Amino acid sequence: MKGSKDNTNSGGRIVALCGGVGGAKLALGLARVLGEDLTVIVNTGDDFEHLGLHISPDIDTVLYTLSGLANRELGWGRRDESWNFMKVLQDLGSETWFQLGDRDLALHVERTRQLKAGNLLTRITGAVAARFGISAQILPVSDDPVRTTVIAEGRPLPFQRYFVEQRCAPVVERIMFDGVAEARPTAQVAAALRDPKLRAVVICPSNPFLSIDPILAVPGMRGLIEAAAVPVIAVSPIIAGKAVKGPTDKIMAELRVPATSQAIVKHYGGLLDGLVVDEADGGDAAALPVESLVTPTLMKTEEDRDRVARAVLDLAARLSARSLAEAGSE
């Protein structure tokens, strides 16, 4: 033992699995602590074609959040945004249910152009991250299309139609990931999870059903995570018996999943070694079948994000130390 060693920045890679807004907050905290020692594997199930453009909402949220370009008032899109494109689109009688800011639009047009030219989403995302001055590695889980479809009130709804156009109003019965059986993790995703310096996998407090499941559903992903043989830690999206983000709460109720830490651990089906639990739900923590760490998990400020990130890394260090001790005692 090295005594007072600071476990939060003791070197080694962290791989975080992340969806949109909620998860990106933790990803930002991790990025501030870890810099280039962070790989963020991002959900692509929300991706869709709109007005002929390829839009990757979760990747964009991560890119904008980690580069400081995110619009914090809106909770989505870019800051200092203008909306003249949308105004004229409305004048033209076109589809306006999905808001596209003038600045945001450049990313969709350029990505679409590059995809058509044969570039892969992974390379395009990496180039944009570099342009935006992001040190962390941002990776789509797959370059193959995975498209989340919500079965709601008996009919299939493409995710953005459900989420944005219908504002999550229809009652969810089932969630499908079209194309996922044929999708594969990218070589970059596999390399990050096989990095000998990997020290933990973190599941961000994104919607488990809509943001994390499509990542884990890509054949090979669970195997890569398990084979990494490092602690797998989730930050629970539950605070005081409710999901922080309204839609997650509503969907969990509709899918008859209780909004508890227990249910989150159960949902990830044996993948987790640890769970970061909000202090409001600390009473449940002792009964969990995994190691836990209790801390306030609501992330409103930059300091909140850093603190939760450090809590995750503390828990990872604790689990690693225990694992080493167990190996030593065998």
Place this chain on the structure above:
Amino acid sequence: MKGSKDNTNSGGRIVALCGGVGGAKLALGLARVLGEDLTVIVNTGDDFEHLGLHISPDIDTVLYTLSGLANRELGWGRRDESWNFMKVLQDLGSETWFQLGDRDLALHVERTRQLKAGNLLTRITGAVAARFGISAQILPVSDDPVRTTVIAEGRPLPFQRYFVEQRCAPVVERIMFDGVAEARPTAQVAAALRDPKLRAVVICPSNPFLSIDPILAVPGMRGLIEAAAVPVIAVSPIIAGKAVKGPTDKIMAELRVPATSQAIVKHYGGLLDGLVVDEADGGDAAALPVESLVTPTLMKTEEDRDRVARAVLDLAARLSARSLAEAGSE
């Protein structure tokens, strides 16, 4: 004879052939005098694919000019424009040689979407014109692709690369219209030229080589115009021995065509019955092999546009009257 009949709005359709900025000024004057009795057949040789978008520069100039949305300071694009899309496109390291305003962009995105959905350029253009409150009929000459290519300094340049990116700097040797042999005038273009109420065809003072030639090169167009048996009148783009628009002047010099009214009549190869000539070139007018009308043709103000439009209609009426008189005396 009906004595003091005003020939400029005596009913009947006018078909105008038009390119971009210069021609659209006269088209606006004609539209103000004629309203829905005007059909503008627009060059599509300038159309191109850029950033995955289908852009129709001349159609857009006509749409923006006739709807009052044109940016008169810039001389192209929309008024009240913002440029945030371009700023981010530059941050992303993408192609920025062709400026696309945030408002303007909506038209390109929506048109591209509709073309991909199988709609024809003619229908899309008509729908936008209606949305923009334009009474005149705006028609692309063809729904088949015609693409102007400039052979300059031994190599082919797509038109917008020559015109915008290289600012017409390379010396033009030859101009080609790719795809024109397979293109056909649309049914709407044919119907306008076969309208029993047609009273004249007007060739706007656009660049004869780059804006009008691609229209006339569409197989069937010359035949339709000749078969209409109405006066064909051009407004000369020459003022005081120079083309009003710099590039036209430069190209005429490079193609060794003198910048004279004579050369304009000769260029249109027997198609013209009349030419509206600027007062600065009035000395040449008497020697022309076609009827002429001398008037100031520089169009800076709304009143200029109306005045030149009325001059064209006056000349058309004079030619029609003469033609009737000749028919009567046979």
